[in-house]
Amino acid sequence: MTDRALFVVRAGALTTVQDLGRPGYAHLGVPRSGALDASTAALVNRLVGNPSGAAVLESTLNGCALRPRCPVTVAVGGAPCPVTVDGRPVAWGAPVQVPGGALLNIGTALSGVRGYVAFSGGVAVEPVLGSRSTDLLSGLGPPPLTDGAVLPLGQVIGGHARVDVVPQPAPPAELVLRVTVGPRDDWFTPAALRAFTTSTYRVSSASNRIGLRTEGPALERAFSGELPSEGMVLGAVQVPPDGRPVVFLADHPTTGGYPVIAVVRTADLRAAAQAAPGTPVRFVPVRRG
Numbered sequence: 001m002t003d004r005a006l007f008v009v010r011a012g013a014l015t016t017v018q019d020l021g022r023p024g025y026a027h028l029g030v031p032r033s034g035a036l037d038a039s040t041a042a043l044v045n046r047l048v049g050n051p052s053g054a055a056v057l058e059s060t061l062n063g064c065a066l067r068p069r070c071p072v073t074v075a076v077g078g079a080p081c082p083v084t085v086d087g088r089p090v091a092w093g094a095p096v097q098v099p100g101g102a103l104l105n106i107g108t109a110l111s112g113v114r115g116y117v118a119f120s121g122g123v124a125v126e127p128v129l130g131s132r133s134t135d136l137l138s139g140l141g142p143p144p145l146t147d148g149a150v151l152p153l154g155q156v157i158g159g160h161a162r163v164d165v166v167p168q169p170a171p172p173a174e175l176v177l178r179v180t181v182g183p184r185d186d187w188f189t190p191a192a193l194r195a196f197t198t199s200t201y202r203v204s205s206a207s208n209r210i211g212l213r214t215e216g217p218a219l220e221r222a223f224s225g226e227l228p229s230e231g232m233v234l235g236a237v238q239v240p241p242d243g244r245p246v247v248f249l250a251d252h253p254t255t256g257g258y259p260v261i262a263v264v265r266t267a268d269l270r271a272a273a274q275a276a277p278g279t280p281v282r283f284v285p286v287r288r289g
Helices: 038-048 190-198 266-273
Strands: 005-010 016-018 056-060 064-068 072-078 083-085 088-090 096-098 104-106 114-119 150-152 175-181 201-203 211-215 236-238 246-248 260-264 280-285
Touching: 038 056, 038 072, 038 114, 038 266, 064 114, 083 096, 175 190, 175 266, 190 260, 190 280, 201 280, 260 266, 260 280
Parallel strands: 175 280
Antiparallel strands: 005 064, 005 150, 016 056, 056 114, 064 104, 072 096, 072 114, 083 088, 083 104, 175 260, 201 211, 211 246, 236 246, 236 260
């Protein structure tokens, strides 16, 4: 019987297993988690013949290297990067046949931040609360990849897509985030609200899967005091004591005590996943509804 598994040769800066996440458990204090760039994760799954919810690998900046123990169809998407099999260049953004025992190397991102690697059959680690996603905040799911780890692969249920290459959005040169202002905008001065919606911030190198941190004008509160802990949603823009907005991403906490000045439209969070440190950020207010 074929050994359907992957051997991790090089884990990279941060590579995790991700699927569509585990929504519906916020009342238990469990974040949603899942792929930050969910549309790209679904795309690479389609390219190898998987359902959109199959588990993939999410790499960060410098990719990873893997040696499948069986023949497997692979697709790499997200942040553009060089991809090789046993040192030979192969296509990015298209299904590639990788022989068993060959070395698949996903190189350093040429732009953007996160790459997504799908394997025919999906990564078949044990699910927790219905998801195979790694959650860096709560520790649920499999740990981040380490050199020498072995990951099981599921059984192939369909053929790969018959395409040469598919279009994918480029990582943003400027991150424009549409926001609905509130619910705690009254905690900030009128000048702070103007600065929030008219200033250009930049993505901080301290950003991670929990939140996209920004550098730029500090937002002044209208009054001091403590806000009781309250529920946080995906895309909430929380303002900690340093006054710089933080956009909550997939591994965000379910509650928080700092005021939320606005909430980012879910459709814009995909671009946030690929915004490299230093990328300009603008918050553009839109009407509710």
